[in-house]
Amino acid sequence: MALTLYHIAPSRSSIVRWMLEEIGEPYDLHVLSMGREENRAPAYLAVNPMGKVPALVHDGVVITEVAAICCYLADAFPQAGLGVPIGDPRRGPYLKWLFFSSGCIEPAVMDRAFPRAAAPPRGALGYGDFDTVMDVVAAAVTPGPYLLGDTFTAADIVVGAQLRWAMLFKLIPQRPEFLDYVGRLDARPALQRVTRMDHELGKGQAG
Ligand SMILES: N[C@@H](CCC(=O)N[C@@H](CS)C(=O)NCC(=O)O)C(=O)O
Known part of the structure; x- marks a missing residue:
């Protein structure tokens, strides 16, 4: 399972990096520079048209928005115990x-x-x-x-x-x-x- 995090350190993408570290699965980092406006360059806008980090790519699927990414990762890696399954009252x-x-x-x-x-x-x-x-x-x-x-x-x-x-x-x-x-x-x-x-x-x- 390939995971790539588009990241600026430190920023909101650090929250997703924390989530990934809690899960313990290997991931690649694609580090962008805000100072050089790499998040506004066409190559990155093709990943996230908002020009914002984080963006996570999991097996070719792009997910953006911190809360959505963390929710997605918790469901995708249930063995980490960071989500609450459907059917659980919590x-x-x-x-x-x-x-x-x-x-x-x-x-x-x-x-x-x-x-x-x-x-x-x-x-x-x-x-x-x-x-x-x-x-x-x-x-x-x-x-x-x-x-x-x-x-x-x-x-x-x-x-x-x-x-x-x-x-x-x-x-x-x-x-x-x-x-x-x-x-x-x-x-x-x-x-x-x-x-x-x-x-x-x-x-x-x-x-
Ligand atoms: N609603 C987005 C907010 C993401 C966001 O604002 N990221 C900032 C970094 S902390 C960013 O990429 N700023 C660069 C820009 O807007 O040019 C989320 O939750 O992922």
């Missing part, structure tokens, strides 16, 4: 958190980082408002250890990576619930490997 909450990450957490954080001239009404925003999103996530990771309780899944990789990154850049409050949760994720060898490898890779990139 499948609903599992999918909820994967979709919540891209549908609510990310837009809430980004709208706060780059505020609009006029704030749209709460009812018009899919995520409602920033504080509610933060409260909902804080409650979901408490007492933990993971979103689904004792089972670590792809949803923790996606949601956890967002919280980790957003706290690093001070885009969300350093709530004790988030710090505890991210601390548990930071102890995972696969995340430590990716952080180290992406740091090295990032140093070697022109941009």
